[in-house]
Each structure stands twice: as C-alpha cells, then as structure tokens.
Amino acid sequence: MKEEKDKQVQKSSKQISQAVETARDLPVFLPATDIYEKEDALLVACDLPGVDEKSLEITLEDDLLTITGTQDLSEPEGHELLHRGYLSGIYRRSFTLLTEVDRDKIKATISNGVLKLELPKSEQARPKKIQVTAG
Amino acid sequence: MFGPELINWGLDPFQGVRGLRREMGRLFDQYLDAEPYPPVNIWASGDEAVVKAELPGVDPKDVEITVKDSVVSLSGERKAEEPAEGVVCHRCERGSGSFSRSFSLPFAVDREKVKASFANGVLTITLPRAEESKPRKIAITAE
Structure with a gap:
C-alpha cells in the first residue's frame, strides 16, 4: 500500500496518473483542481497549461465528469535542451459528481x-426551503 | 506498526533506526525531486535561448522578467481567487503565492531584443545571444 503510494509521488511538480497505461507514448498527468459547491451549482477550476479550447475534451457520463486536455507538444526547432523541469503530455482526470446536474446549462471556459x-444543479438537487405552518 | 519491530529487536537493535532513516530519505527525495515553481524548460542554440514556464492562471501583468548579462530572473505572483460567500470548497489543490527563479544561460543576452509571449498559461521567453559574446572567426592571412 505504502509502496504503491510512493510510486505516485509527484514528478516535476505534475502528478502522473498511473492507473492505466496509455496507448500513445505520452505521459498522463492529473491536473490540479479546485471544486466548489454553491447552493445552485458546482464550480470546477482546473490548471491546464499549454491546452487550448481545441485540444480539450470534457464529457459527462451519468455523473462521471472527465476532463482530457492535450498540451501543446511543440519544442523550439534546432535548439538543444539545457534543462527540463516539466514534461508535456496529456492532462486527464475524472470526478464523480454525486449531484444531479442540469446538462443543458453547463458552461465551460x-x-x-x-x-x-460551471455545472448548475438540477431542480431536484437544489436545497428547498420547507415552510412550516403553525397548526 | 510496532509489532514485528519489537519481535526483531533481539536480532537487530537498529532496525527501527534504519527504517526511520529510509523514511526520512524518501521524504527528502520527494521534495528534492520536485521542480521549484514555476517549472521551466530551457533550450539554446548558437544564437538564442528559449525559456518556457508553465504559469496557468497567472496574469501576464503580474510577471516580471529581468535580464542581466547571462542571468534571467523570473518573478511574480499567482493570485488566489477568492470564492464568493456561501461557497463550500470540496477540493482546493490550486495554490497561490509569489515566486521567483533565476537561471544562468551559457551566454550573455542582448537584453534589448528579448521577447516574451504568454499563451494558454505558458510563458515563452526568447533571449537572443549578445553579439559580443558570439564566437568570432579569425581569418588567417598567409604571408
């Protein structure tokens, strides 16, 4: 158990995901993520340096949210590498939301x-105030 | 965790100490391996150096680049985004704070011609080599 954990130690400040091996010869990283919950929505913020809107894919299957972004892999041509502090590859991470989400109103930027x-909660998942009447 | 160690004490009284040392070594490795923030890649050719840094969520206005001879310094701040009232944080992994790093390049830089661009959270600095520092060919004249 402990050994298993050690293998997942951060390398070059990115956490490498080792759950499944990839077909493409690119490292897969877990992006640093913040998840906030508001009364009416879930807010997710994810660090994806080197990823643009075209190389990003977000899917929501049942309540499994998956974010996949491929980094810009280009390197300056005709240059010699002097120092490598980070690797480039694929960012991928999945979250189980545990909350019903209104799929048509999801916003991503x-x-x-x-x-x-921004994942707005569906009507059923929002907290409802119950009026108590004195009888 | 004490169980098997206590039993083994009779055979090797230092086993516990060794285990501790191993644990400490592992702890240090973990921190020494980690690249300081921000992680940076550096390339160079005969004419220029290229420095790339991953700075997602950092406003380019909050980054300062200074160049002196062959040393490039990068400093700035990643500002925390304050969540609104009544918001619960389930996961807070994205850090904030100020950073500063310096790199020594293999040649002096023409600081007038340094260019920096910021795209998708990646800062790219192109640093042309100073003319004076380029190797000069010396023509040999036959007498």
Missing part, C-alpha cells in the same frame, strides 16, 4: 491555461 466549469 478556458483562459490562461485554466479551465472553469
């Missing part, structure tokens, strides 16, 4: 390498 997702 990416700017400056940060993905922001």
Whole structure:
C-alpha cells in the first residue's frame, strides 16, 4: 500500500496518473483542481497549461465528469535542451459528481491555461426551503 | 506498526533506526525531486535561448522578467481567487503565492531584443545571444 503510494509521488511538480497505461507514448498527468459547491451549482477550476479550447475534451457520463486536455507538444526547432523541469503530455482526470446536474446549462471556459466549469444543479438537487405552518 | 519491530529487536537493535532513516530519505527525495515553481524548460542554440514556464492562471501583468548579462530572473505572483460567500470548497489543490527563479544561460543576452509571449498559461521567453559574446572567426592571412 505504502509502496504503491510512493510510486505516485509527484514528478516535476505534475502528478502522473498511473492507473492505466496509455496507448500513445505520452505521459498522463492529473491536473490540479479546485471544486466548489454553491447552493445552485458546482464550480470546477482546473490548471491546464499549454491546452487550448481545441485540444480539450470534457464529457459527462451519468455523473462521471472527465476532463482530457492535450498540451501543446511543440519544442523550439534546432535548439538543444539545457534543462527540463516539466514534461508535456496529456492532462486527464475524472470526478464523480454525486449531484444531479442540469446538462443543458453547463458552461465551460478556458483562459490562461485554466479551465472553469460551471455545472448548475438540477431542480431536484437544489436545497428547498420547507415552510412550516403553525397548526 | 510496532509489532514485528519489537519481535526483531533481539536480532537487530537498529532496525527501527534504519527504517526511520529510509523514511526520512524518501521524504527528502520527494521534495528534492520536485521542480521549484514555476517549472521551466530551457533550450539554446548558437544564437538564442528559449525559456518556457508553465504559469496557468497567472496574469501576464503580474510577471516580471529581468535580464542581466547571462542571468534571467523570473518573478511574480499567482493570485488566489477568492470564492464568493456561501461557497463550500470540496477540493482546493490550486495554490497561490509569489515566486521567483533565476537561471544562468551559457551566454550573455542582448537584453534589448528579448521577447516574451504568454499563451494558454505558458510563458515563452526568447533571449537572443549578445553579439559580443558570439564566437568570432579569425581569418588567417598567409604571408
């Protein structure tokens, strides 16, 4: 158990996901993520440096949210690498939401390498105030 | 966790200490392996150096790049986004704070010609080599 955990130690400040091996010869990282809950929505913020809107895929299957983004893999041509502090590859992470989400109203924006997702809760999942009447 | 160690004490009184040392080593490795923030890749050719840094969520206005001879310094701040009232945080992994790093390049840089761009949270700095520092071919004249 402990050994297993050690294998997942952060490398070059990105956490490498090792659950499944990939077909493509690219490392897969877990992006650092914040998840907030408001009364009427879930807010997700995800660090995805080097990923633009075209190389990003977000899916919601049942209540499994999956974010996959491929980083820009280009490197300067005709240059020699002097120092490698980070690897480039694929960011991928899944979350089980545990909340009913209104699928038609999900908003996703990416700017400056940060993905922001707003997942509005469905009517049933929102807290409801119950009026108590004195009888 | 004490069970088997206590039994083995008779055979090797230092086993516990060794285990501790191993644990400490592992702890240090973990921190020494980690690249300081921000992670940076550096390339160079005969004419220029290229520095790339991953800075997602950092406003380009909050980043300062300074160049002196062959040393490039990168400093700035990643500002925390304050969530609104009544919001519960389930997962808070994205850090914030100020950072500062310096790199020594293999040659002096023409600081007038340094270019920096920011795209998708990745900062790219192109640093042309100073003319004076380029190797000069010396023609040999036959007498």
